[in-house]
Amino acid sequence: MFDLKxxxxxxxxxxxxxxxxxxxxxxxxxxxxxxxxxxxxxxxxNDNNLKATLVINTIPNSCSxxxxxxxxGNTPLRKEISPGQHLIRVSYDDNYVSEFIKLIAFAxxxxxxxxxxxYTSIGAYRKAQEYLxxxxxxxxxxxxxxxxxSYGKLxxxxxxxxxxxSFILKEFDKAEKYLLEYISYNSSSLSSWFMLGESRNTLxxxxxxIACYKEALKIIYPKTTTILNSTYATYEEQxxxxxxxxxxxxxxxxxxxxxxxxxxxxxxxxxxYYRKAVMLFNIDISNPYIRKSELENEEEKEGVSEQK
Numbered sequence: 001m002f003d004l005k006x007x008x009x010x011x012x013x014x015x016x017x018x019x020x021x022x023x024x025x026x027x028x029x030x031x032x033x034x035x036x037x038x039x040x041x042x043x044x045x046n047d048n049n050l051k052a053t054l055v056i057n058t059i060p061n062s063c064s065x066x067x068x069x070x071x072x073g074n075t076p077l078r079k080e081i082s083p084g085q086h087l088i089r090v091s092y093d094d095n096y097v098s099e100f101i102k103l104i105a106f107a108x109x110x111x112x113x114x115x116x117x118x119y120t121s122i123g124a125y126r127k128a129q130e131y132l133x134x135x136x137x138x139x140x141x142x143x144x145x146x147x148x149x150s151y152g153k154l155x156x157x158x159x160x161x162x163x164x165x166s167f168i169l170k171e172f173d174k175a176e177k178y179l180l181e182y183i184s185y186n187s188s189s190l191s192s193w194f195m196l197g198e199s200r201n202t203l204x205x206x207x208x209x210i211a212c213y214k215e216a217l218k219i220i221y222p223k224t225t226t227i228l229n230s231t232y233a234t235y236e237e238q239x240x241x242x243x244x245x246x247x248x249x250x251x252x253x254x255x256x257x258x259x260x261x262x263x264x265x266x267x268x269x270x271x272x273y274y275r276k277a278v279m280l281f282n283i284d285i286s287n288p289y290i291r292k293s294e295l296e297n298e299e300e301k302e303g304v305s306e307q308k
Contacts, residue, residue, distance in 0.1 A: 050107030051080035056090065059116040063092045083107045090115055095123030097151045119143075121152035132161065141165040156185035160192060160288040167285070172199040182288065190219045191285045194278060201275070206267045213274035220281055221251055231256050233263035251277050 056065055058075040065077050066089040072079050075090070088101040096117040103111060119127065128143035140161070147158040163178035179196045183189065197212030217224040231237075241257040258273035 050083065052083050052105035052107055053110040054079050054081050054088070054103075054105075055110060055112040056088075057112075057114050058090060058092075060092060060096070063090050063115075063117065065090055081105055090117070092117055095120060095126060119146060119150050121147045121150040121155055121158075123152075124150050125155050125158055128158070128161065132165070137165045137169055156182055157288050159185070160189065163192070163195065164286060164288075167195045167199060172202045175199045176203065186288065187215075188219055189288050190216055191283055191287055193219065194283050195285055197275070197278070201271065206271055210262065210267065210271050210274055213271070213278050216278050217251075217255060217274070220278070221255070223252070224255055227252060227255050228259050231259040231263075233260045249276075249280075251280055254280070 054067075054077070056063075056075050056077045061075055063075045065072055065075060065079075067081055067086050069087075069089070072081075083105050086103045086105060088103055089098055090101070091098040097120055099115050099117060101113065105111060124143045124147035128140045128147060131137075131140035131143060144158040144162045144165070147155055159178045159182035163175045163182060166172070166175035166178060176196060176199045179192050179199070183192050183196070186192070193212050193216040197209045197216060200206075200209035200212060214224070214228070238257065238260050241253050241260070245253050245257065254273050254277035258270050258277060261267075261270035261273065
């Protein structure tokens with residue numbers, strides 16, 4: 001009886017010992033299994049022996065690709081990079097805006113990008129000039145307007161050329177819009193005031209057209225303001241000028257007669273003579289800039305005409 005009891009006690013302790021041993025073994029199995037999985041995932045991320053693949057295609061081709069400010073090649077590009085976090089920059093030249101990509105790369109993964117770089121303001125402007133030289137007016141105007149909305153410093157002349165193209169395409173409402181935009185940047189552009197006057201004249205905006213021709217005349221002929229302020233609407237002066245113009249069609253006579261008709265409210269006749277005064281000069285409407293020497297030469301010619 002005593003031996004049986006002792007045997008049962010021994011069996012109990014042996015079972016307890018075995019349970020303890022198996023519990024410890026099971027615990028370490030779980031711990032080491034989790035560690036192996038963690039090591040495996042970590043290796044996929046930062047094992048130097050494993051790489052990620054970067055694939056980049058661009059428009060335009062031959063863009064430079066930098067990873068963390070280190071040049072790695074030109075597009076089209078397929079390159080292995082180390083796993084981890086990277087900043088990728090795709091650049092071409094000052095005609096295009098650089099593209100930036102933040103990437104967290106994992107080993108044995110491929111990352112593909114198809115990128116179309118956007119134009120900078122100067123890039124779109126240069127492209128527009130190319131189309132203009134080819135007389136491809138619609139594309140040229142599109143890129144001039146794109147230039148005004150693109151990244152980079154605004155080029156006001158883009159509005160001028162958009163207005164110029166609209167003018168030669170006889171889209172006078174658009175010409176008016178874009179030329180006004182340019183004049184807000186450069187109010188001394190003779191060609192802009194002239195085209196704006198012509199556009200408004202065609203659109204039957206007579207009083208606005210007259211204002212444009214007068215601004216053009218102030219640029220061409222500095223005495224215009226004085227003439228406008230000193231001319232009075234008398235019948236005798238009107239007849240005298242009408243007779244003089246037949247024999248001596250000078251700029252001053254045209255401006256005086258135009259002003260007389262303007263003061264009398266005959267805007268159509270006033271418009272006619274203001275326009276005739278401006279048309280005495282050979283204006284290059286494709287040029288937004290004023291060359292003072294050219295205007296002085298025209299003034300000299302006008303002075304010789306008066307003397308004759």
